[in-house]
Amino acid sequence: MNGVERAIDIDDLVYRYETMEMRFSLAVAAGAFIILFGPSGAGKSTLLNLIAGFEAPVSGRLSLLGRDVLGTAPAARPVTTLFQDHNLFPHLTAAQNVALGLHPGRLNPAERAQVAEALAHVGLAGLEARRPAQLSGGERQRVALARSLVRDRPILLLDEPFAALGPAQRREMVGLVDRLRQERGLTVLMVSHQLDALPGIAAQAAFVADGRIAATGTATELLIHPPLPEIADYLGYAGPAA
Incomplete structure (x- = not known):
C-alpha cells in the first residue's frame, strides 16, 4: 500500500x-470497501470490536488514520459501528432516532x-415522523x-x-452503503455471510478463519x-451465490 493512506x-x-487466541494483521487503504467473511466463530465480529474499542487486545498495534488508538475509548475513535440489531428506540420517530x-x-x-439531510441521503425523506413499527x-x-x-466518522464498521x-x-442496502462510501470518502469494513449482495461492488475481501x-x-x-x-470449502465451490 505504498503511497496510499x-x-x-x-x-x-x-x-x-477462553482457550482461543486470535491474532490479526490487516492494512486497509482509506476509502476501501472490505468484506470480511468466513465461518461462524472465526473472529470477524471480534476484529470489528477490537477496531471500535469494544474489546481490548493483549498485545499488538492498532492505528486508525495514522494514529495509535490502543487504550483510546470507543467514543474517541474515528469509527461508527452498525450492528445487525438496528438498536432503534420504538417510542421515538425516525428523525429522533437519527438525532x-x-x-x-x-x-x-x-x-x-x-x-x-441524512434521512434524505438514505431515501427516507418524508418519513421523519414515523416510528420504527411503522417502517419496513x-x-x-x-x-x-x-x-x-450524522456521527460523521470516516470509518464505518458493519456487523451483518x-x-x-x-x-x-440486501443488495439494495449494500449498494446504498457503497454509494455513500464514494460520496463521503468513507472506509467500510462489512462482515457478511450472505455474499449474494456483492456483484457490482468494487470490493476487497478478507477471509477470516481460526482467529486469523x-x-x-x-x-x-x-x-x-x-x-x-x-475458502473453497466454506463457499461450497459455489462462489458468491453461496
Whole structure:
C-alpha cells in the first residue's frame, strides 16, 4: 500500500477468548470497501470490536488514520459501528432516532438540518415522523444507517446489519452503503455471510478463519477463484451465490 493512506493498520493484534487466541494483521487503504467473511466463530465480529474499542487486545498495534488508538475509548475513535440489531428506540420517530447520533438533547436548527439531510441521503425523506413499527425492515436499517452518517466518522464498521433482509433488499442496502462510501470518502469494513449482495461492488475481501486473516484480495479473487482450499470449502465451490 505504498503511497496510499491507510485508514486502518493492524499489526499482530492479539486477543484471547477462553482457550482461543486470535491474532490479526490487516492494512486497509482509506476509502476501501472490505468484506470480511468466513465461518461462524472465526473472529470477524471480534476484529470489528477490537477496531471500535469494544474489546481490548493483549498485545499488538492498532492505528486508525495514522494514529495509535490502543487504550483510546470507543467514543474517541474515528469509527461508527452498525450492528445487525438496528438498536432503534420504538417510542421515538425516525428523525429522533437519527438525532441520537449527534446527542440526546434538543437540536439546534443546523443539527435538525443534518438529520433531515441524512434521512434524505438514505431515501427516507418524508418519513421523519414515523416510528420504527411503522417502517419496513429495510427502512429501519436505513434509519440506523442515517444515524451512523450524522456521527460523521470516516470509518464505518458493519456487523451483518442486513442479514435479516431478503436478497433484493440486501443488495439494495449494500449498494446504498457503497454509494455513500464514494460520496463521503468513507472506509467500510462489512462482515457478511450472505455474499449474494456483492456483484457490482468494487470490493476487497478478507477471509477470516481460526482467529486469523487467512487471505486478502479482491472479492473476485477470493470468491470466484478461491486461493485456499479452506475458502473453497466454506463457499461450497459455489462462489458468491453461496
